[in-house]
Amino acid sequence: MSAYMSGFGNEFESEALPGALPRGQNSPQRCPFGLYAEQLSGSAFTAPQGSNRRSWLYRIRPSVLHARNFRAAELPLWETAPCRTTTAHPIDQMRWGPTPLPDGAVTFIEGVRIMTTAGDADARIGMAAGVYVATRSMADTYFYNADGEILIAPEQGALIFDTEFGRIDAGPGEICVLPRGVKFRVSLKDGPARGYLCENYGAPFVLPSRGVIGANGLANARDFLTPVAAFEDSQRPSVMMVKWGGRFYVCDTPSSPLDVVAWHGNYAPYKYDLSLFCPVGALLFDHPDPSIFCVLTSPSAQAGVGDVDFVIFPPRWQVAEHTFRPPWFHMNVMSEFMGLIFGAYDAKPSGFVPGGVSLHNAMLPHGPDAAAFEIAIHAELAPAKLENTLAFMFESRLSQHPTDFALTHESRQADYAACWDGLPDRFERQRP
Structure with missing residues (x-):
């Protein structure tokens, strides 16, 4: 007991x-x-x-x-x-x-x-x-x-x-x-x-x-x-x-x-x-940095920067107006090892499953896949709750080097980057 x-x-x-x-x-x-x-x-x-x-x-x-x-x-x-x-x-x-x-x-x-x-x-x-x-x-x-x-x-x-x-x-x-x-x-x-x-x-x-x-x-x-x-x-x-x-x-x-x-x-x-984590977020507009979801940190000698941050993305309400709600496209000095414990992750509705892993290393661009982007820009921005989801990151100020096990893993998705291929050129060149 x-x-x-x-x-x-x-x-x-x-x-x-x-x-x-x-x-x-x-x-x-x-x-x-x-x-x-x-x-x-x-x-x-x-x-x-x-x-x-x-x-x-x-x-x-x-x-x-x-x-x-x-x-x-x-x-x-x-x-x-x-x-x-x-x-x-x-x-x-x-x-x-x-x-x-x-x-x-x-x-x-x-x-x-x-x-x-x-x-x-x-x-x-x-x-x-x-x-x-x-x-x-x-x-x-x-x-x-x-x-x-x-x-x-x-x-x-x-x-x-x-x-x-x-x-x-x-x-x-x-x-x-x-x-x-x-x-x-x-x-x-x-x-x-x-x-x-x-x-x-x-x-x-x-x-x-x-x-x-x-x-x-x-x-x-x-x-x-x-x-x-x-x-x-x-x-x-x-x-x-x-x-x-x-x-x-x-x-x-x-x-x-x-x-x-x-x-x-x-x-x-x-x-x-x-489930006892108490999220905070935007109450009017814009999408805060993911650091607001930090549960634990291993401090480094650099003030305010962790050797490792343990960050989660739990069930939560989204209420921001006039805002792209999934994680935005970005490049980051931090490296991100991400896993999914249950449910689906809002920025990757398919391909990223419980038990799976993704690695977005330091200064390599990443963000929502084409399907998530399309859904987000057309979504009705009423209050909505993300439910049945729990993802996390082990985030580090240091670059993460894949092991031989990871590189030769039978479930490595060689075509992962194709998830962004459907992002179109949306520039309205005809407008003055």
Whole structure:
């Protein structure tokens, strides 16, 4: 049974056994119940107070007993930046159909297929984006990512994330974020699963600045949920897998690493229901920038610009007068990895389907296809609600480089750019 505490970036405390949390100091000489005190730091010790991330874990066995004597492992489809493909390819706009579910038994970790990378994981700048497919649960296998945090957006089938901090379940229309270094196991909740994944090498995701919007709207902190403490006291031999420096390693562990009986801090996994996002938009005329749909951002050293922005396009009312309502044609310094969780996207009524992906890289033009343009310029501009739709973007200030997997993917639409061929020359040359 999953249980949660609400809030984003707050200091939490949770104990699975009453009295397990020490009071008055973080690492007493003897912890309650004979537990070990261990700090998990998600930032440098000297980071400014507002960006300092850490949690104290009170566990049955210290992590050093779970993660040592590693040997190399292979997950060749989980690429890490910098990654420059050896496959020659144009810089065109690209689009793919859904990745088919595999016939055999594949866990969440084995099913990660990275499609683009940007930046440098060792420099802690940039991201990787892709999809995952899973047909079986991780049994007696655990994982943590030392290269970055992971944002998961299910598209088909729900997942259960058993973490050191407690259990999180997430299905289509929700996201789960697993911070760098947090150990977890993934189980299928209701059959085979597929979805999207972003590995963020840079600063942890935070809520974007609302600016003149003020204190309310967009994603509100109270709607983010962090799990309450739960622990496994298992003596069953297991396997720990780690992603570190773009490579994978495994080791044997004599017991479950999910043995945290109590914890407190502000560095923990969390989930968010995207239906709780409160959109803002134009109430009279014109089409605002898509940044108004930003849920989370990973800030960069450039003020106001994210290494990664997680942006959604949810159901919403459109009321603007004398306005072209779909996203306009544009070229952008940001690169855009886009996916569709359900429904249809108003700028691409056909060809872009749930489970699919599009990539519009930095300074490459894109916009609504010919059919969407024709519908939009003739539409009656009465108030209208976009319903049964949920699309998203992993947007980055860095160029995203397609992987060999993406470039050779069976569902890559070689004729994607033809969606704009029907746009006519509309210039009225005969008018004075």
